[in-house]
Structures are given as structure tokens and as C-alpha cells.
Amino acid sequence: DFLRDEGQYTVRTFTHPEALYAQAAERRPDIVLLDMKMGDVRGDSVLEQLQARFPGLCVIVVTGYPSLEDMRATFKLKVFDYLPKPFTLAQIRQVLANAVEAFSLGRTLQNRLREKLGHRIRLLRAERDWSLKDLAQASRLSVSQISSIERGANLPSIESLLAIARAFHKKPSELLASIDF
Numbered sequence: 001d002f003l004r005d006e007g008q009y010t011v012r013t014f015t016h017p018e019a020l021y022a023q024a025a026e027r028r029p030d031i032v033l034l035d036m037k038m039g040d041v042r043g044d045s046v047l048e049q050l051q052a053r054f055p056g057l058c059v060i061v062v063t064g065y066p067s068l069e070d071m072r073a074t075f076k077l078k079v080f081d082y083l084p085k086p087f088t089l090a091q092i093r094q095v096l097a098n099a100v101e102a103f104s105l106g107r108t109l110q111n112r113l114r115e116k117l118g119h120r121i122r123l124l125r126a127e128r129d130w131s132l133k134d135l136a137q138a139s140r141l142s143v144s145q146i147s148s149i150e151r152g153a154n155l156p157s158i159e160s161l162l163a164i165a166r167a168f169h170k171k172p173s174e175l176l177a178s179i180d181f
Contacts, residue, residue, distance in 0.1 A: 002089060002092070003092075003096075006093075009096075012029070016041075017041055017045075017046045017049065020032075020046070020050075021049065021050075021053060024050070024053070024054060025053070028054060028057070029057070030058065030100075030103065030105045031058045031059075031060060031080075031096065031099050031100075031103075031105070032050060032057060032058065032059045032060070033060050033062050033083075034046060034047060034050070034059055034060070034061055034062065034079075035062050035063065035064075036061055036062070036063040036065070037063065037064065037065055043061065043063070047059060047061070047079065051078065056180060058080045058099050058102075058103050058105075059079045059080060060079065060080050060081045060082075060083055060095055060096075060099065061079050061081070061082045061083065062083045062085060062087075063082070063083075063084060063085060064084075064085040064086075080098075080099050080102065080103075081095050081098065081099070083095055104116075110155070111152070113155065113179075114152040114153070114154065114155050115152040116179040116180075117149070117152075117155070117156070117175070117176070117179055118149050118150045118151055118152040118153075119150075119152070119179075120175060120178055120179045121135075121146075121149060121150050121164060121175070122150045124168050125150075128168075132146055132147055132150075135164070135167060138167035139160075139163040139164050139166070139167040140163060141160055141163055141164070145160065146164070149164075161175070
């Protein structure tokens with residue numbers, strides 16, 4: 001009710017995992033709040049199924065039975081966050097805000113593409129221990145142009161993307177595939 005009342009979330013609830021999987025296949029959720037103890041259903045098995053069926057899905061584990069061991073185990077399964085009950089409205093707001101930011105939710109596809117591609121180029125440059133100037137020399141682009149691309153302020157033109165890919169000895173398609181967009 002709280003999430004619905006906030007007005008910025010569309011909330012769907014499910015009492016059975018199969019209904020969740022079927023609805024998620026029709027319209028993938030941005031965030032899943034997953035309770036770990038649901039009667040006969042085990043949250044960890046639901047989590048494994050969600051991750052297998054929907055890689056990269058943002059899952060926030062909610063549990064009334066928190067333990068350090070369970071928290072570690074769920075983070076190994078790549079959940080976004082772990083929220084022990086009872087939690088405050090401020091806590092759930094903050095966790096959701098963090099998820100929205102981390103997963104670039106609510107942003108246009110173009111904005112998300114700019115951010116992800118810029119971040120990937122920055123990581124490739126860091127892996128090679130290159131400065132902006134080093135990449136500029138290797139790609140024959142300006143430092144300011146590369147900086148703008150890395151910050152996600154601008155998408156590279158086709159020519160710039162080709163030049164950056166060549167500098168990293170990659171195909172442009174490899175760069176794009178590596179950002180999981």
C-alpha cells in the first residue's frame with residue numbers, strides 16, 4: 001500500500017512463484033522485493049529461478065529472519081540489497097532510490113545507453129592503465145570528446161565508436177555487447 005501511495009511505483013503482488021514468473025515473462029519488473037520465508041515456498045529457490053530466467057534483474061531480499069549467514073549467501077547470489085524486517089518507510093525508500101539509481105531506472109533508453117557505454121569505455125581504459133590523453137592518442141579523438149563520452153554526456157558518433165573500438169583492439173559490436181544493453 002505504501003509503495004502504491006507513493007505514486008511513483010506500479011506494484012504487482014504474487015502469492016505463488018509460477019504467477020510471478022508468468023507475469024514477469026509478459027512484462028519484466030524493474031525491481032523485485034522478495035520475501036525469503038513464504039510458507040511452503042523457499043525464497044532462495046525463487047531467487048535462483050528469477051536470476052536464471054531474467055539475468056540482471058534487480059532483486060531486493062526482504063526477510064523477517066535476518067542472519068549474517070543468510071545475508072552473505074544471498075549476496076553471493078547477486079541480490080541488490082538485503083532488507084531485514086521490520087524496516088522503516090525511510091529505509092525502503094532509500095533502498096528503492098538506490099536501486100533506481102544503480103539500474104538507471106526511469107531514464108530513457110538513450111540516457112541508459114550513454115551511461116553504460118561511457119562506463120564501459122572508462123573501465124577498458126582503466127584496465128590498460130591509460131589516461132584520457134593515452135586513449136585520445138590511440139583513437140585520434142580529442143580528450144574532451146572522450147571525456148564527454150565517458151561521463152555519459154554524449155553518445156559517440158559511429159566514427160568515434162569505431163575509433164575507440166580500434167584503440168582497444170575490439171569490434172564496435174563487442175563494445176556494445178559488453179554493456180548488456
